[in-house]
Amino acid sequence: MTLFGQTLDGQQIFSLVSMLAVLALCMVTLARRMEHDRQVKRWKKEQAARQSPPSGPDHGGPWG
Numbered sequence: 001m002t003l004f005g006q007t008l009d010g011q012q013i014f015s016l017v018s019m020l021a022v023l024a025l026c027m028v029t030l031a032r033r034m035e036h037d038r039q040v041k042r043w044k045k046e047q048a049a050r051q052s053p054p055s056g057p058d059h060g061g062p063w064g
Contacts (some may be wrong), residue, residue, distance in 0.1 A: 001008050
């Protein structure tokens with residue numbers, strides 16, 4: 001097999017395939033990490049919204 005005018009043997013082809021597989025693995029890992037970070041940020045925002053008191057007017061009881 002030739003690539004850019006240079007003949008590649010089996011070991012070099014295997015090395016290229018291995019490097020491409022590692023690159024794909026890194027890309028998948030990075031994408032999952034970014035999605036996890038987004039989920040954690042969303043969860044923290046929801047937690048903060050649940051723990052904050054309601055912002056409506058307080059009438060002091062059921063009779064106003």
